[in-house]
Amino acid sequence: MVSSSFQRSAAHRQREPAPARAPERPPLRRQGAPRGGRSFAMASFLRDLVGGVKYGKPVVIVSGLPRSGTSMAMKMLDAGGMSQVIDGLRTADEDNPKGYFEDERVKDLHKMQDKTWVRDARGKALKVISFLLKDLPASNRYKVIFMRRHLDEVLASQNKMLQHRGEKSDTPDDQMKKIYEEHLKQVFGLLSRQDHYEVLYLDYTGVLQDPRREAERIRSFVGLPLDVDKMAAVADKKLYRNRAEK
Secondary structure, rough: OOOHHHHHHHHHOOOOOOOOOOOOOHHHHHOOHHHHHEEEEEEHHHHHHHHHHHHHEEEEEEEEOOOHHHHHHHHHHHHHHHOOOOOOOOOOOOOOOOOOOOOHHHHHHHOOOOOOHHHHHOOOOEEEEEHHHHOOOOOOEEEEEEEEEEHHHHHHHOOOOOHHHHOOOOOOHHHHHHHHHHHHHHHHHHHHHHEEEEEEEEEHHHHHHOOHHHHHHHHHOOOOOHHHHHOOOOOHHHHHHOOOOO
16 A cells, blocks of 8 residues: 555655655666676576566566656657557646656556556556555566656655645655655665566656667667657756756
8 A cells, every 4th residue: 555655746746756865876786778798788688588488578667756757758668669558548737748658557556456457568668656666466577767866856846746736745845855765765675676677777867968878778678679869859858847956
């Protein structure tokens, strides 16, 4: 069950966020797409081969805190030509002018008994906020693109969204920041321990600063012939509206 503290993210500070000083980095062995070294590349190939036999095609999960850039990552995959599991119920608005790319069933993962529908996402992209990663069924292989963003920017963006709705959070920012830091430590631990997860960590700011480089990393990670130029064109610096002070 999603705790009341996290419901600020899953409901009000809804869905999406990189470094406030970012929480401590996850283990390097799962830090990103293969970056050279024949032994690493061979290990990755063998893992994909064995995983493919056991689980079939992986489900590509785009995850992160609410307001971390997950919608941007989904849009990049869509532009690149990757199929996605979305229902189109949540349409573009002032907070996400390019759309949300969500499936409402994801919100109920923590209380679902039957999760067989996730199997249908094999070979496709599915957006799942970080609080619900632990509720994904272990009967699939997952390639997780995890978006990281400065926590002060995450909170500022979430607060702006609440203002647009005429709502107000009942949790102070400093308290929420501590909750997020602890939560991310737990998530990084989960992703590093479970063999059916493979993770690519992307920084929100890094994607905006060098979108083509990051699009190349995404293409390499998912292992599909995606259109990198179209992916890179999605990153829009004009939408970087809640920057942390330096």
